[in-house]
Amino acid sequence: MKSVLITGANRGIGLGHARSYAERGAKVYATARDPASADELNALAGAHSDLRVLAYDAADPNAADALKAEIMDAPLDLLFANAGVIGGDRQHFDNLDPEDLVETFRINALGPLLLARAFAKNVARSDKRVMAFQTSLMGSLEDNGSGGYYAYRASKAALNMFVRSLSRDLARDRIIAVTLHPGWVRTRMGGGGAKLTIEDCVAAQQRLLDRATLKESGRFFNYDGKELPW
Numbered sequence: 001m002k003s004v005l006i007t008g009a010n011r012g013i014g015l016g017h018a019r020s021y022a023e024r025g026a027k028v029y030a031t032a033r034d035p036a037s038a039d040e041l042n043a044l045a046g047a048h049s050d051l052r053v054l055a056y057d058a059a060d061p062n063a064a065d066a067l068k069a070e071i072m073d074a075p076l077d078l079l080f081a082n083a084g085v086i087g088g089d090r091q092h093f094d095n096l097d098p099e100d101l102v103e104t105f106r107i108n109a110l111g112p113l114l115l116a117r118a119f120a121k122n123v124a125r126s127d128k129r130v131m132a133f134q135t136s137l138m139g140s141l142e143d144n145g146s147g148g149y150y151a152y153r154a155s156k157a158a159l160n161m162f163v164r165s166l167s168r169d170l171a172r173d174r175i176i177a178v179t180l181h182p183g184w185v186r187t188r189m190g191g192g193g194a195k196l197t198i199e200d201c202v203a204a205q206q207r208l209l210d211r212a213t214l215k216e217s218g219r220f221f222n223y224d225g226k227e228l229p230w
Helices: 012-023 039-047 063-071 098-124 150-169 198-210
Strands: 003-006 027-032 051-055 078-081 130-134 176-181 220-222
Touching: 003 012, 012 027, 012 039, 012 078, 012 198, 027 039, 039 051, 051 063, 063 098, 078 098, 098 130, 098 150, 130 150, 130 198, 150 176, 176 198
Parallel strands: 003 027, 003 078, 027 051, 078 130, 130 176, 176 220
Antiparallel strands: none
């Protein structure tokens, strides 16, 4: 990958991807909601001249176009929509919060869709032409055996459907669009008891994206390349 855009790059998996791609020599556009407080990301930018830190808030429907105005027409080998939230505590049947449902959907599903719309031409101008979307196995209808987490599950299921449609609509430009489950990773969201390190997740996801072809477009993959059920 020569040029990548990664959202939610101020911590966790997003920061791991930004670091790895920078070390691989790619030009990296890395976003955070508040760049001024993204200390680790700014330190990484200080060590890599081709890493640029930019503002982006997935909850803001105008954020994708504002980010596009910063990057302009630069080709992007990879657009990685990584930013997301698990949602609030009121996600179970007896205590649902309608506002939280809407906000989680806005960040996890609508945000990535608007990002893809804003940067489709940038991706089409590149050599690799890949769009990746960080989703979750919790968005799988087939895998849901425990219920609950209405906001998070529904938002990730919506994201999966959006990407399935994107893979069809952008096939004319030979753009590869895939959804990725990162596994259970030791991040602030995943917790200290998670099985995977950030480094393991990042390395495996990047191997998958490096070899992705149009045959993989519109499919749902585990971090290790195994295809997952919708």
